[in-house]
Amino acid sequence: MRWPAMVCRAALLFSIALSLAPHSHAEDGYDLWLRYRSVEPEWRETYTVSTRQLVLPRRQSPTLRAAADELRRGIGGLLDIDIESADKVGRDGALLLGTPQESPAIAALELPLEDLARGGYLIRTEQVDGQRTTVIAANDDIGVLYGAFRFLQLMQTRQPLEQLAIASSPQVDLRLLNHWDNLDRSVERGYAGQSIWDWWRLPDFRHPRYTDYARANASIGINGTVLNNVNANADILTARYIDKVAALAGVFRPYGIRVYLSARFSAPMEIGGLDTADPGNPAVQRWWKEKADEIYAAIPDFGGFLVKANSEGQPGPQDYGRSHADGANMLAAALAPHGGVVMWRAFVYAHDNPDDRARQAYSEFKPLDGEFADNVVLQVKNGPIDFQPREPFHPLFGAMPGTPLMMEFQITKEYLGFATHLAYLGPLYEEVLEADTCTGPGPGRRDAACDGSATVASVIDGSLHDYGHTGIAGVANIGRDRDWSGSIFNQANWYVFGRLAWNPRGSARAIAEDWLEMTFAADDAFVQPAADLMMASREAVVDYMTPLGLAHLMATGHHYGPAPWVSELARPEWNPVYYHRADAGGIGFDRTAEGSDAVAQYAPPLQRKFSSRASVPEKYLLWFHHLPWDHPMPSGRDLWQELVYRYDRGVAQVEEMRRDWAQLEPFVDRERFVQTSSFLAIQEREARWWRDASLAYFGAVSGRELPPGARAPAHSLQYYRALSYPHAPGH
Template sequence: MLISIATAALPAVAEDGYDLWLRYKPVSAEWRREYRPLAQALLLPRAPSPTIRAAERELRRGLAGLLGAEPQQAGSVRRDGTLLLGTPASSPTIARLDLPLAQLRPGGYLIRSVVVDGHRATAIAANDDIGVLYGSYRFLRLLQTRQPIAQLDLASSPQIQLRLLNHWDNLDRTVERGYAGQSLWDWWRLPDFRDPRYTDYARANASIGINGTVLNNVNAKSDSLTPRYIAKAAALADVFRPYGIRVYLSARFNAPMEIGGLGTADPLDSDVRHWWRDKADEIYAAIPDFGGFLVKANSEGQPGPQDYGRSHADGANMLAAALEPHGGVVMWRAFVYAHDNPEDRAKQAYSEFKSLDGEFADNVVLQVKNGPIDFQPREPFHPLFGAMPHTPLMMEFQITKEYLGFATHLAYLGPLFEEVLDADTCRSASGRCDGSATVASVVDGSLHGYRTTGIAGVANIGTDRDWSGSIFNQANWYVFGRLAWDPRDSARAIAEDWLSMTFVPDGSFVGPAADMMMASREAVVDYMTPLGLAHLMGTGHHYGPAPWVDTLARPEWNPVYYHRADARGIGFDRTAEGSDAVAQYAPPIAAKFAGRSSVPEKYLLWFHHLPWNYPMSTGRDLWGELVYRYDRGADEVAAMRRQWSALHRYVDRERFAKTADFLAIQQREARWWRDACIAYFRSVSGRELPRGVRPPEHALAYYRAQKFPWAPGH
């Protein structure tokens, strides 16, 4: 329930976005009268752990900001509203309450209004200290979003075990596909200088339940596994540990050759296996709670087990054996495609991994992208989800907007994440599409009983003061964390919480702003890749439209590979008459995608090559519908600008102006996308523009001549 503020005053001080959703701005006098009597004292365990101390610091910081006064330290439950923190093992008072904590999973928490010795109190309890920290953040969120707290009784547990950010950060502090400045990790000054920002990073992640971070790029350098860099990673692990965040490293498969002096990296070679066991021992000696390795192998030129005639399972299991004595995991990426493979790129991951189901070690998890190509504005769900019941699969989403306008386009990814997680794989026990076999049920392990569950998001975080390159990009970090905790949560409700905490908890602001956020991703799809088109972006840097590119050595790097437009029609035929990629889905899904009348229009050109005059459900032909979608996307961005302008009185000047400037960029670039794509597809189709449609601003040659050699994140 969102409570509207009676009057919204202009913020007195401009903000730069550094505080993210943890701003803790003062509540009104009315809410202060309700909240303060219930949160005036803190009762901690007698021997607080570093994690409990982190919870204490956050509650003091949050309550001081929200209510104007820090809670006092208490030795027992007091009359004037005590917050009671702890576990049954650490707090006799919590133990005496006999709370229903057995139902909680690791990291779960319970927040309940209780009476102790005749005094009212609020218990924030868990079975482990990290659950107490998560519960403390949840309690603060209740206040930030102006929820009543007098009669609390709520419990929450993470539905997925491994909830990770993947940083594509390089040792020189560049960030592959990063649009928010340099890498946070100041490798040159580590381990001696530990930037206070590392703690703020940990605070933000803990507040949304993220419990792991992969520090370096999946296109890894072997140097990351040398003693010098292990010590640097250990320093970061020390900072993150109280916040429940474990450190992981991307491992380069041929590191035994590059830094170990071996002549091979064959996973079945005894010297290689011994080298990795020694390396794991070395890492765990420095980082006792090290999480494990993320591996990109035999993809885009990266070394891997196939270089030696071995399988992905052979490579993953070798690393798993090295980590197993320490409790570490191997996250083996299923993003594989090879330049010498003529198969449809969308089929290659399934083709390589499906036959290996059940051959991986117990501590191996396959990390699978949400779609079968590469983080496009829209893709159907990856066919591996639901197809490997004997091998744990974890989701890989991209939070950084490599294909969705970088930092300047407002594209809230909650609906994208939600669309994929809610998709029915139709691989239920009954063999029917009954809603019991969603992608979420695969990822959280409930469908197949996975021993390990996980979800990863490619981070959008850098050294920019606002962390993510724009204020609204912060929402994508936030919604990823919330959906990692509970993949069945609502993207709309999460957006409303984020808006309330990041700006102001006023329904007159939150409602329209959430409408704008929820429409934004569909707008991007429309002006970039409507009707199931994909990968029309500029090559290499992925900035701007370039559907005409057809000169690159590898076929699947050329946009023409994906749209296949010619004078007869457009789209990639993935039916049985084409690449037959539909056959990788369960039969009911395959039948739906293969049928022209049954495939959802949002995937139409992903699965079908159709003539330009193909009749659409709207009454337009395909060409007219394509042009209409490009226009609709550009028009939606113009509407977003108007919506934002109408909300100026709720937002401080600095953040309002930056967002307004970025929306202006987005509108200009949406028109560029619209004009360039229409000009190109008109040229190959020979079709005239529908009546009344504005022609592109420039001739096609103008758009083809645009070059961007210094686009960020390349």
């Protein structure tokens, strides 16, 4: 049937009209914790009288303009108003922004700014020209921007604005994301789509998403980003890519974010035409110096290099009989004239080293303490193996008073269920940062009382050893997915990382509550049960994956799903059986003096604690001890029964998480409620898979029956062993 031309034209016009009509805002997670949705009427009234006027210096840097733009965006969204701008306070309820250097009004207040670190800020209620004024002041423009984001957070979390007296400074200097992004836009251990860096279209096209990325990071105090994978491609250091990196640096600069690059140690050979990368070779040293000069000519505020060397097949100084210090110091010399730093990763283990993998990084780096250049920082993972659901803290923390150490956490959940499992990592970060190293502040490794005065946090913020550089890095979970992180709740791990990088002594629970209020709803009836759910989630993952100190039971390569049976891979430490050592007699890795003696790398009080079966925390029991299956546990169960109980408890916790989330539906928009519900269903199914496959295997190895009343695995061990996932994401 043919329609008359008039009808067709009318239909076309109607279609165009629909396409141009305003749409309701989709809650797809793109806005992260910067949603700025309207506050309730009672809050709108009180907040409006505190935000009537935005007062800025006449001369504004790009960073101050970014702060003003954010306040206009945030206040406009929260209060449905347009805030008026001025260069002097003219009415009650003004917001006065700036530094004493640029704002005479702020200088006249003589605020106590001298104690603020770079990036620190004050937010205070003051009388300015007879008017009640909220002052956001700092010694530098980036501090003003951070203060503006904090002010908006107060509104988002429904805090009173009438009498403010807030002072905040970052406790750590380098607060970085590490992107494991490749030049082809694939992301190693990435579960949120392709890389957000569109290298092909850079430098000419700068996607608006880059600015939103910078805004999000600045809102939580992150001040640096390593753009490319630690398993680096040398091409990133060619002139073509330096131009592209410079374009990103230009977008990030107003938000206080410096760019860094992962440098491939063999780059002088691969892109420089040399026949060696020996750090002792003058031609190699000259090549790196000229390369640093080239980068800084294009990017004056370039941060420096992150280096993975002599680990997992990556080239490094040991290829030439040199030490890690030799390699790091050579790069440090090239960067030093420009103020750049070298972040040298301590994640090293060798296929031909028969020592316990948990010992190898300490064994290589502890003897080098004090030999690194002043602008070298060692980047150390939180635990001695590899971002497991739970590990004891890395023994290097507290052991290198002469060498700055920075923390490396993983935000992306390589070992904790990828994008679909809800696992809030705040408790993991908090557990590590609060761990007591029991070491003294002086040279060498002196015993100290385990009194909480020498925590891991005190190491990385420099207060224990008076480090010249301090830092904390997080392996990013960011991709091209609209929600940035592969799921809504994965955003919380990015958020809590930034907040704890600013203040390593922060509360994971309080940060979770802030995130929930900013991301969903500022209603205690929602926030408290949702925070309970988040705080319990990581422990649930530990229970259904690696209870009682077990580790690395994941399938090899992609690390998706359980595979405790894998034993045939070429390198011993790639096999899960290497870590659990289960046999008919028992289970666990003996790291006491009778075993690998990895316990000796901790301070003596911890050696004694971890070596004793009576005093070792249950959460690390099988990390440090190989025990018989009938070993009695404090619960009254034997070890096998306790293991079954922990697996069952993990599954039950996920079931409870699903029920709890279902009760919160009235507070959550449809899109994000459905996504989270769907992912929790996946998590429950996969928690059961983890439980069943693991118990089927350990039951077969031990020859033990399940305790009475315990549910039998859904399938045979042969079924679970036959499962294969060659196309799992992130690998």
